[in-house]
Amino acid sequence: MKKFFTKVHVWLSIPFGIIIAIVCLTGAILVFETEILELCYPSRYFVKEVKGEPLSPAVLMDAAGQQLPDSIKINGIRVSSDPKRTYQLILPGKKAACFINPYTGEITGIDDGKGFFMKMMRLHRWLLDEYKRDGSFAWGKAIVGYSTLVLAVIIISGLVIWYPRNKKVLKNRLKIKTKAGGFRFLYDLHVSGGFYAALLLLVLALTGLTWSFGWY
Template sequence: MSPTKFLFRTIHLWLGLGTGLLIVFVCLTGCVLAFEQELEHTWYPARYFVAPAATPRLPLAQLAEAVKAKKPTAKISSFKLYADPTRTVEVSLAGGEKGGKSGTEGGKGQERKRADSRAVMSGKAPEGTAGRVPGAGKAKAPGKGGKGKSEGGGLRVFVNPYTAAVTGELNPRDNFFKTVEMLHRGLVAGPVGKLVMGVNATIFLFILGTGLVLWWPTARKALAPRLQVKWGSSWKRLNHDFHISLGFYASLFLFIMALTGVGMSFDWVGEGINKLTHSPLKRPEPPTSAAPAAGAAPLTADAVLVLARQQAPNAETYTVQLPKEPTGSIRVAVLRHGAVTENATDEVYLDQYSGQVIGSQTYAQRPVGQRIRGLFKPVHTGAIGGWPTKLLALVIGLLGATFPITGTIMWLNRRRKNRRKEHLQAA
């Protein structure tokens, strides 16, 4: 063996032995996350699906009343509606259920807030409250992942769009898949765990690179045996072929997964992409609404939905995010058919009083750096192409979990073989 290959084998071996258990753990938890949405829908079908009715869907104001009856002190942040007639409406809340307070916040004060909120949702603002929008979340520009903070972070309540019955609720920060994701990305250890997983993903890139160098045959006649598994051979030979041959086929996909994992772990990767693509480091602040005329009432969520459907009648989803401040704007995110990811939405900002478009940005108009960073997670989990790429991610994740095991077995077999040679030479 040449000195170069010996060096690469040494690096490949000890990096693999040192991080093998962590790689197995990351690959297995990644397999769970590949079909997160499908598993969630299978486990809780009543939360996400309803039987479509012959009657038209109820207005959002009526759905908001149902949510308020369930969560009296919660504030409605946004509505997400699906074109699929079997899907429930997702109502995101900003802030959770809290007990009553004394003083101005208790008793009549709470009742007055609820009355104001109901009036705003129905389009009838009480006198002296024209500038306020109780029960709404602050409209902010989406973050790195393409979602606004209030759109994904608060409690979600699911409502039947035909009967206004609440079918379930979900705290995105406190469910099974969020725990698995936290384990996968940072071992539930905060910034330290995230750093450990980022370093582990970087080491995995070196393991894959050195593995390809070791795989590459020196002679053309040795190429065919390294591309196929010799079924029916001894278990040692099968273990060798699983590691060498299947490792070659999976290496490209594992390299992409590890590379996107590094990108999600270290902020400097995103900053570097922004600089290379001349993209802004921060997203611009959303536009503000003009000062309303005396007695002007804010636009209702139903009126905003009508405008959104006029602009994109065949969209898959519509998300209406309401403003909190009197000067805030209404954000409407539309996911069109054939979008590359669920975050590839077209965004429109409306004046909350006149309904005029005061800002817009299609997915294609987003800065290149933002679009690249937004692809990290869907590429990493296999969601980029729907269930075929998710299935591919599942298979590659399972294979990735076997390689540290088969590699360790190869190393142990090689050690036993070398010890036998030493004993024979000594004899």
């Protein structure tokens, strides 16, 4: 039985490994989107000086309307309880926003939502394929979805292979040896590290399928 699951584990990992790696890497980047953007564009997210009480949302939206082109519509405002942070004006388009100083009404930056992180999201969700708003079939979305489904099978088959015959083998499979050579270290990292990460990866894979298949 283990030989069968070993073949399943290996031969599914080879063709789908690259796609799974892309999805995992882009997903990890997206997790830190806010932190990266705040580091790269601090003036967008933080005011230089806190000056008394912030202006009301209505006044800020009116001030922004005078600074922005007439073609840009403001759909709403997102305020912050942190006095050092700017407010965000919600613009048309996914993740599009305008940043405004809540004390002066000055616009500090605009994000059209089409930059690096939008590309990362499109790569993560659709492999840069176009998003089909009408729900029609899309190759990128399907490939990501089936690769995620395969990942769940790879994890489960890996656990079957990992399951030890006795307590002595169990002890070895729970440790990562760092002084037995590079190959042994990588082997233990895959076997033991894979076991420790398996539950989390399985949860991520099974919940991620929600965005790929309506039936799921």
